[in-house]
Amino acid sequence: MRENRLPPVPGSTDCSPARLQQLKLIAAARVSACRSTSRQQITDIVRVTVDNEVDTTTFRAIVDDVAGDALR
Numbered sequence: 001m002r003e004n005r006l007p008p009v010p011g012s013t014d015c016s017p018a019r020l021q022q023l024k025l026i027a028a029a030r031v032s033a034c035r036s037t038s039r040q041q042i043t044d045i046v047r048v049t050v051d052n053e054v055d056t057t058t059f060r061a062i063v064d065d066v067a068g069d070a071l072r
Contacts, residue, residue: 015054020054027049028065031045036070043063046059
């Protein structure tokens, strides 16, 4: 099966603002498609989406933002 990942960004933890926005939008789309109902599901989806491209603080911010939209 073909892998559906985007190529890694050079300097993996130093993402550009555009890349961060892209990762957030991808994560939000995946969460929406899965119709996630728990914060743990959302966290797992975001973890797979960002795959070591962001630091812990940025990861938490993405989870908070996506969860805020999905769990309303």
